Amino acid sequence: MPRKRFDLTFPPNQATKPITYHLVKDYDLTPNILRAQIQPGQEGRMLLEITGPKESFDAGVAFLEQEGITVQPAATDIKLDEDACVLCGLCTAVCRPGALTMSAETGALLFDKDKCVYCEACVVACPRRAITLSF
Amino acid sequence: MAKTWEEINARIASGEAVVMTAEEFGVLAADEGLKAAAKKVDVVTTGTFGPMCSSGVVLNFGHSDPPIRMGEITINDVEAYGGLAAVDTYLGVTQPSRTKGIEYGGAHVIEDLIRGKAVRLRAQSAGTDCYPRTEIDTWVTLDDLNQAYFFNPRNAYQNYAVAVNTSDRVIHTYLGTLLPHLGNATYCSAGALSPLLNDPTYRTIGVGSRIFVAGAAGYVAWEGTQHNPNQTRDENGVPVAPAGTLAVIADLKAASSEFYSAATFTGYGASAFVGIGVPIPVLDEEIAATLALTDADITATVIDYGVARRSRPALGRVTYAQLRSGEIEIEGKKVQTGPISSIAKARRIAAELKTWITEHKFELVQPLQLLPQPGSQGVKPLDIHTEEAN
Incomplete structure (x- = not known):
């Protein structure tokens, strides 16, 4: 279906x-x-x-x-421009579903696609404008 | 057993110096004890990479023919200060573009310059006998400029607030978007890696200290604006809220876009991530004790930004280890956290500085003058008067 x-x-x-x-x-x-x-x-x-x-x-x-x-x-994915990203982690602060998180050990940005509802909060929050929605 | 600056620099020169990052030193001190760690290690490197709004560059363009005394100046449509000598200017990172607003600010012009891009310089003037030209419109690159250097009035804040919002609407701040009803918490410090948290009473970091600024070797020029050594301190002498700051200077031509990044905070403005690293000599066990502190030992105060006043309510204290776990508890409520200062970049900076020192590219410089010490000064408010005070 x-x-x-x-x-x-x-x-x-x-x-x-x-x-x-x-x-x-x-x-x-x-x-x-x-x-x-x-x-x-x-x-x-x-x-x-x-x-x-x-x-x-x-x-x-x-x-x-x-x-x-x-x-x-609707968007089916988010795209991260890794050259622009500085791994600040601000996107994780506004991600209510918990799709974007920071690794406490390595400081790496982790993305769980299944949790993302494409609300665009990260797109707007990213100070480097490194995140875009993709369709 | 104490070491002197001279002994440590001699060991750097002979390639014998033992250099570690503040994180590595914390692990060593936990494993081998403070005394052994203090004896073994000569220099501990620190690093931070957060948005630092009070930053900018001094530029000298050289003279055109006929020459102009630049009055109103824009670079890529971003206004730069026209109140200096003929072809000198100061460009601040938060200045928004006249055409693109906060999406492209002074910070972005500086990043474009570092990346080698040409920028459009336009200036106007009334014209004088010695400077007859009234208008100029040209393109310049960083290489074309005579001098280009950072002069950042306030960098490397010693600790910062954890921002939350108890109001019932979303607010946009310099600490990011804060969701209503304690929907999230943001924080902005490299914690155990942060330069001034490792030397909380400014024993080794002062005017003249050689430091890492945006990938270049630079210096502490002065105390930073709002330097507040009188801030509340914990049992280790570490401030629990924003305290000391540094004014720094460094060559823009030697800076790297890996360690300097323009930023835009939606609903707030333009700013810049500036990478700052400071090497701290392990002079004695006293300084080793604060160098060994970890994220679990350092706390920050939770502040309610939902109250738009100078004095915002404090809602308790949390450790950086708790903040990094992704969740803290405030007033019995679990609140998700997100950083603004990049820990990955802070580690890169501390590691890079360690490499510079072990490869003898970088010697330590003892401060020529200490920063204002605890007990000496606080921060004054600005009161609003209706008439000239006597």
């Missing part, structure tokens, strides 16, 4: 629509909200993982777009 992560952008007037309800009830999909920032009257963003059979998968995505939501494939 296909499983994909999408980066959804909600226009301000659509921010309160119960879209996950429709994905489940009308399209038999399993939506999993990994991260969301939704407030009435403001542009919202959601990192949504969707699992389901191929046919309803495409229909579900079409439904989201029809609702005025911008659907883009």
